[in-house]
Amino acid sequence: MLRRLWDRPSPIGLDIGTCTIKAIQLDSGRNEVLELAEVDVPRLPNDPQVAESIIAQCIQDLLKRRRFWGRRVALALGFDEITVQSIRVSPLPGKNIGDVVLEEARSRTNLELNDVEIRFLPAGIVQQGELQRQEMVLIVAKRTAIERKLRIAQQARVIPVAIDAEPLALVRAAGRQYRRQSDQNQTMMFVHIGSRATLVVTVRNERLLFAKYFSLGGREFDLTLARQFHIPEDSARALRRSYGDRRVAQRDPEVVATVQDTLRPVWNRWLEELSRCFRYCNVTFRGEPAEKIVLSGGEAAPELQDVVSRFFEIPVDLLDCFRGIKCTSRIVDSAVWDIALGLALHSGRAQRESRDTVSVEEPSGAPT
Template identity: 30%
Template sequence: MFEIKNIFEFLKTNTSPIGLDVSSSAVKMLQLQSRSEKMAVIAADEVQLSSEVCDDEHSARDATVAAIKEILAKGRFQKREVVSCLPSSKLIIKSLRLDVFEDQEIEKALKTGTIDRIGLKADTHEIRFFSAGSIKQGEEVKNEIILFAIEKEALKNHIEMLEEAGLTSVAIDTVPCALFRSLQRSLRRVADQEKANVFVEVGSSYTTMIIGKAGEIIFAKQIDIASEQINKQVSSRLGIGIDDAIHLRSKLRSETESQEIEPATRQIVIDSMYSVIDELAREISLCFRYYSVTFRGQRPNQVVFAGGEAYEQTLINALKRHLGIDIEVTEPLRGFDLSGVDFPADKRAMLCEWAVATGLCLKGMGINERAVNHERN
């Protein structure tokens, strides 16, 4: 009987909900399946969104719904349950210092004036928080709180968008939590998991920066400098459209296609990128300083990068020089069985742009929830 039970356990599969990662430039959908201790990607697809629709909120919503329906129509995804991220443009992240430490006391403090002082209202905003740890402020010990908030109307619109696309929402996450869940899992050694780790995703509209330690998020910030700003700078300097700037940058990353670009044009693109990278590096340095001062920790000596911009070697090398720090590009699907999906050959080795979608799938499977398992209303 024992042997038969073990056979059934071995055969049992756990299929994740769809992990839906929507940005201003693309819709990504991913689905995972586990059997025994092995994990496989059973479906993955992506639709690029035109820059023309992203400037208008209603057009962007329509384009997103159309992209989701287009992917679902191919029939690769099992079920229609989804775990999605709140739109980064609507998400509010604040770090607060409170005198209370118990969850009920924190909730009471937030409801009795704390959130009002930072421009939030309990009746108009959905608010979640978790504790980042105890810190010293002078002679006092304070509780560092990371607070996530979104207007209830924006949350309602997000859920309605999912339903219009034919999906059923089973959970909603934030980019920082999904990113942390994914990248924390990819750390190879226990020693790496226990030390302070810095994770950065240069996304479409925002760069997300997280610092975690011992499986817990202790710092999270969204920086409004990302690939959109780089593309706009290239577009402006060369006098071309945004989509043309995106295509030109893509050609520069290709060893063969880059040879077709004139040296003068190549230099303008690189110079345009540097002006944005300088600003991004300053913001990341300020985050390092905040961490070092707040948590009395040493400045991290390595950053793990995710997102489509992690393929941009010019950006990675420039940030290395500016920050004086090692940068590792993540492989969120390393060790997963990819035989059932058709990722682009030029990106198959890393797939760093799938980190958020991977984290959403893992949330749906209840895997690696330690980082956010104490999140409270």
């Protein structure tokens, strides 16, 4: 199908996760899903080169099966590929704020600046004692991780127009869905729950206030059940999924009670980590407390929504990624498409001069 240049669709948002790879492409106005698909990723070997080849083959197979337009993709760096933290700096007379942030980053990361890409976003002015300081969200990406994504893209014969950071993709996807004025005036905490880790971002008026990963996710839930019932991890995951996906009236009360009792200690550890993020934001940004929590990612489910709601006693939603975006496909678990959607919403233009995204120009001689 031929398209005019100005009708060119979005880049394909390619979310390479631990268990699945998801791909979404939107129309030029970013208002309609043109195509979406996902594929399971097999258990990867320890050999990095072989693992990269398997992922690249999965991407090729995925794109061949569906009618995606072109080969331009936006990729993301995630939990073990970037470091995200909040820092505070004081502007110095005659010194660029970027240089001040880089000096602070050098002292905190213990990494050579030549080995990383650093981006930062101003979160706002905060009070620290009698001083006012600038709060920054610092994102440090390992060059080795960027190079790995580029190698996978080359093997998959796709053209990476952007290598984004997961927190920014999540903010972009969430911001697309919460656009009403009442939403803009709220401080909202978005929680992406993946297999190995949980990502927390706090946003107000489309401004990123806070971002953090902590290493608790669905796999820890599965391992907890596996140890308790002496079953393989895959069986534990199937048990957790099967009882949770059934309608309430169809659930066996004894199974529900046993699974929930087993999971409660790990849920409590997860909630305590989430609570630390919640308290930090409420103390740092006084007068702008979080008023809503929104869950997304592969582990977002009504059961966990209920657990979080009872713990925090504020409204808790599941992210509906396709609210306000036309999608002809029937999507059962909309919340799992958050990162892929955020990547598809990327402009697709190189932004090396910007400090809010890690981007790359389209390489010369790239496959078409």
